[in-house]
Amino acid sequence: MQAIVDFIKQTFNTQEFIPLHEPRFIGNEKKYLNDCIDSTFVSSVGKYVDTFEKEFAKTIGSKYAIATVNGTAALHISLILAGVKRDDEVITQPLTFIATCNAISYIGAKPIFVDVDLDTMGLSPQSLDAFLKKTCEILDGKCINKTSGKVIKACVPMHTFGHPCKIDEIQAICNDWKIELIEDAAESLGSYYKNKHTGTFGTLGAFSFNGNKIITSGGGGVIVTDNEAFAKRAKHLSTTAKIPHPYEYVHDEIGYNYRLPNINAALLVAQLEQLETFLESKRALAKEYETFFWASDNVQFVKEPQESRSNYWLQAVLLKDKNQRDEFLKFTNANSVMTRPIWRLMNELEMFQDSQCTSLENAKYLEERVVNIPSSVRI
Numbered sequence: 001m002q003a004i005v006d007f008i009k010q011t012f013n014t015q016e017f018i019p020l021h022e023p024r025f026i027g028n029e030k031k032y033l034n035d036c037i038d039s040t041f042v043s044s045v046g047k048y049v050d051t052f053e054k055e056f057a058k059t060i061g062s063k064y065a066i067a068t069v070n071g072t073a074a075l076h077i078s079l080i081l082a083g084v085k086r087d088d089e090v091i092t093q094p095l096t097f098i099a100t101c102n103a104i105s106y107i108g109a110k111p112i113f114v115d116v117d118l119d120t121m122g123l124s125p126q127s128l129d130a131f132l133k134k135t136c137e138i139l140d141g142k143c144i145n146k147t148s149g150k151v152i153k154a155c156v157p158m159h160t161f162g163h164p165c166k167i168d169e170i171q172a173i174c175n176d177w178k179i180e181l182i183e184d185a186a187e188s189l190g191s192y193y194k195n196k197h198t199g200t201f202g203t204l205g206a207f208s209f210n211g212n213k214i215i216t217s218g219g220g221g222v223i224v225t226d227n228e229a230f231a232k233r234a235k236h237l238s239t240t241a242k243i244p245h246p247y248e249y250v251h252d253e254i255g256y257n258y259r260l261p262n263i264n265a266a267l268l269v270a271q272l273e274q275l276e277t278f279l280e281s282k283r284a285l286a287k288e289y290e291t292f293f294w295a296s297d298n299v300q301f302v303k304e305p306q307e308s309r310s311n312y313w314l315q316a317v318l319l320k321d322k323n324q325r326d327e328f329l330k331f332t333n334a335n336s337v338m339t340r341p342i343w344r345l346m347n348e349l350e351m352f353q354d355s356q357c358t359s360l361e362n363a364k365y366l367e368e369r370v371v372n373i374p375s376s377v378r379i
């Protein structure tokens, strides 16, 4: 284990503490921020929001992008647009960051947890298909869960650590079962599955620009879609549902204050310009880790799945079992190399203990073994 710590210190060229993921501001950030401050348009109005939305949509190949205050808000609005209502059910994976389930819960809907694949760490199309065939039926064009009698309105798979899940198969299954597909692509900016950008397979996709993500605006998010009506409504709902007017305040429904301030957008425009550089750095780091861990019997480097190009946002390794994982975590963290276990399964958290689950064998296996290792872009 000392050899691993030595290797990581050598890779990052430091003897100091190595965090898991630090942001890098090495482009036009200060220039655009200054410009934004000088203009006084730091808040809800300003050119950087528009520029960012256009550039982001172009980058990932979607028709529309609507900036939001964070990724959770992007998910929340996406679920509303997809028509998810109180007491509906939404299928997702148990291995995800809490934000996915929080957004579902804000609506008063309930998550159903379907197992993940071992190779992608994302929602398994086989498990999804088996669950639907066994438990559900289509009535009046709706997917009805025969166990609960409720409508399964949407499915939210997540591309774990930037590794694409088998999203085309999931898309086909959702189509067959009249379920809206919303991708939680919070971690996967720059990741492609079969040459198509993650987040563009579903009716809607959500990205996050939190401080630890591949590009950041401190906090921020974006909704992407090819549907013009959804795009318009996403903007409307996320900006207090105000009817455009030069001076009157009229709102036509209960909206949200989820807009991204111009000052954050300024930072994001600069960050997006550097995406390719960041991706190259992360993929180069992945190669170095892969080569190093190839010789190890006990630690397996997690590689991008087949037919995909991952952003390698957070690099990960798989330990042999829970004991080895705990030793690895203890040793690395005690030696100034920050490492972190993958999330606790959502269905094990108190709020979601009563949720319906399929067999979660793969999720459980990964929960006990996967650890993230330092992943920052190296300068």
Ligand SMILES: *Cc1c(COP(=O)(O)O)cnc(C)c1O
Residues within 6 Å of the ligand: 070, 071, 072, 073, 096, 097, 099, 100, 158, 184, 186, 187, 207, 208, 209, 210, 220, 221
């Ligand atoms: C980061 C993240 C989000 C959104 O997080 P915010 O902090 O609200 O931007 C959502 N889902 C996943 C899987 C994430 O990793």
